[in-house]
Amino acid sequence: MDPYKYRPSSAHNTQYWTTNSGSPVWNNNSSLTVGARGPILLEDYHLIEKIAQFDRERIPERVVHARGASAKGFFEVTHSVSHLSCADFLRAPGVQTPVIVRFSTVIHERGSPETLRDPRGFAVKFYTREGNFDLVGNNFPVFFVRDGMKFPDMVHALKPNPKSHIQEIWRILDFFSHHPESLHMFTFLFDDVGIPQDYRHMDGSGVNTYTLINKEGKSHYVKFHWRPTCGVKCLLDDEAVVVGGKNHSHATKDLYDAIAAGNYPEWKLYIQTIDPDHEDRFDFDPLDVTKTWPEDILPLQPVGRLVLNKNIDNFFAENEQLAFCPAIVVPGIHYSDDKLLQTRIFSYADTQRHRLGPNYLMLPANAPKCAHHNNHHEGFMNFLHRDEEVNYFPSRYDPARHAESFPIPSAILTGRREKTVIEKENNFKQPGERYRSWDAERQERYIHRWVESLSDPRVTHEIRSIWLSYWSQCDRSLGQKLATRLNIKPSM
Numbered sequence: 001m002d003p004y005k006y007r008p009s010s011a012h013n014t015q016y017w018t019t020n021s022g023s024p025v026w027n028n029n030s031s032l033t034v035g036a037r038g039p040i041l042l043e044d045y046h047l048i049e050k051i052a053q054f055d056r057e058r059i060p061e062r063v064v065h066a067r068g069a070s071a072k073g074f075f076e077v078t079h080s081v082s083h084l085s086c087a088d089f090l091r092a093p094g095v096q097t098p099v100i101v102r103f104s105t106v107i108h109e110r111g112s113p114e115t116l117r118d119p120r121g122f123a124v125k126f127y128t129r130e131g132n133f134d135l136v137g138n139n140f141p142v143f144f145v146r147d148g149m150k151f152p153d154m155v156h157a158l159k160p161n162p163k164s165h166i167q168e169i170w171r172i173l174d175f176f177s178h179h180p181e182s183l184h185m186f187t188f189l190f191d192d193v194g195i196p197q198d199y200r201h202m203d204g205s206g207v208n209t210y211t212l213i214n215k216e217g218k219s220h221y222v223k224f225h226w227r228p229t230c231g232v233k234c235l236l237d238d239e240a241v242v243v244g245g246k247n248h249s250h251a252t253k254d255l256y257d258a259i260a261a262g263n264y265p266e267w268k269l270y271i272q273t274i275d276p277d278h279e280d281r282f283d284f285d286p287l288d289v290t291k292t293w294p295e296d297i298l299p300l301q302p303v304g305r306l307v308l309n310k311n312i313d314n315f316f317a318e319n320e321q322l323a324f325c326p327a328i329v330v331p332g333i334h335y336s337d338d339k340l341l342q343t344r345i346f347s348y349a350d351t352q353r354h355r356l357g358p359n360y361l362m363l364p365a366n367a368p369k370c371a372h373h374n375n376h377h378e379g380f381m382n383f384l385h386r387d388e389e390v391n392y393f394p395s396r397y398d399p400a401r402h403a404e405s406f407p408i409p410s411a412i413l414t415g416r417r418e419k420t421v422i423e424k425e426n427n428f429k430q431p432g433e434r435y436r437s438w439d440a441e442r443q444e445r446y447i448h449r450w451v452e453s454l455s456d457p458r459v460t461h462e463i464r465s466i467w468l469s470y471w472s473q474c475d476r477s478l479g480q481k482l483a484t485r486l487n488i489k490p491s492m
């Protein structure tokens with residue numbers, strides 16, 4: 001038997017038990033008491049250290065996406081995209097980059113069931129030679145709202161009622177009745193794909209519009225899409241009840257077991273691109289996160305494949321402490337002016353400074369795997385050993401210099417200060433098209449879920465009528481069917 005198999009691999013192992021500071025522990029079973037039956041002495045440092053450490057084992061859970069599973073593997077370029085991006089990790093077919101991926105549900109707590117109707121997170125950290133690239137996406141290609149200003153209210157409406165701590169549909173339908181831009185997202189959430197079978201059988205999408213830039217400085221807007229090679233599979237509502245009733249961690253287990261058995265999950269990465277000079281040619285704004293880009297006019301272009309072939313060694317280190325951020329990009333990939341993305345650029349690093357501390361990027365799962373250097377230093381839990389005397393820049397004593405410059409989008413930005421909405425709202429067309437693309441049974445299941453939700457006794461007549469009007473504007477027959485089932489007149 002390997003004597004170290006059950007020991008932390010990172011510690012300097014001793015043959016005997018010690019305190020955190022390394023002093024020998026001769027008894028790890030009994031507290032130090034006055035006599036055999038007397039009170040415990042405060043000087044039992046080992047006991048106090050052990051209990052205090054235990055008391056602090058949990059860190060704050062993610063404010064959203066608290067429940068998740070992660071795995072490691074690689075990304076391999078299969079098709080050249082160097083005409084679109086100068087990103088080093090995309091430089092040529094065959095190039096592989098290590099990755100860690102975290103799948104998640106969104107709304108409920110860290111221990112909640114994985115069978116709930118909810119979007120799924122699909123976050124990929126590429127450890128490239130030019131630093132990390134975090135593609136922090138979801139399984140659906142669109143989002144509920146267009147402006148980050150609405151995100152906290154949106155999450156509050158979707159989260160449990162602050163009084164009862166129960167997720168309640170009347171609060172959700174109330175909030176979103178003010179936001180017809182959410183209709184498209186609801187055609188995913190209330191569709192069969194609203195409960196993926198597990199994490200291996202679902203699509204992924206970067207959702208937001210990013211920018212690719214080639215070495216000549218030419219930009220293209222881009223959307224990223226993951227497609228599982230084993231196909232998309234979902235759970236119908238009653239199947240989800242059975243699966244979740246048996247095991248509330250079924251998707252985590254499925255991912256872990258598949259990888260342990262050598263049945264490695266794989267996704268293909270595709271992109272869609274738009275030349276920013278052509279951004280006005282569409283009936284939607286390419287920076288509107290509630291829209292998909294039609295594949296018939298903006299075809300999917302293959303880029304590479306993602307293979308997950310290694311389970312994580314430690315859930316806390318590689319899941320709880322794993323921290324993604326859409327602001328973490330590499331040369332050749334930039335943001336766009338997508339309002340939602342712009343807010344996300346701030347939000348993630350901010351929440352992690354709160355959740356994990358200011359040095360969260362030093363944690364092994366989050367640190368780049370390439371050489372890196374700057375003078376940001378000190379702060380809570382800084383465990384880097386540094387011995388330099390020059391911690392400022394520039395200096396004639398320190399040879400560290402700027403990296404070579406790389407292109408960033410060069411479009412001229414002008415405009416008045418304003419708080420406004422995206423002009424081409426076009427809220428009803430794409431949800432209607434999506435509904436009409438389904439067969440009759442799928443449409444029926446969709447209608448059934450809406451009838452059930454709109455029948456909640458706390459949904460008022462006004463809110464019900466607004467939703468009917470919205471769905472009628474997406475598709476007249478959908479509105480009529482809902483009106484008949486709910487026994488009300490469509491008000492459009």
Ligand code: HEM
Nearest residue numbers: 062065102121122123137138143148151206207343347351
């Ligand atoms: C302005 C809009 C948004 C804000 C302010 C926001 C904020 C957040 C925050 C604070 C977290 C917790 C991060 C952590 O503690 O590690 C998070 C997680 C996450 N968000 Fe967002 N989010 C927004 C929109 C989106 C969108 C559009 C997507 C999909 C593209 C998305 C996907 C994710 C994913 C996948 C995670 C979990 C990452 C992980 O596995 O650790 N979010 N978001």
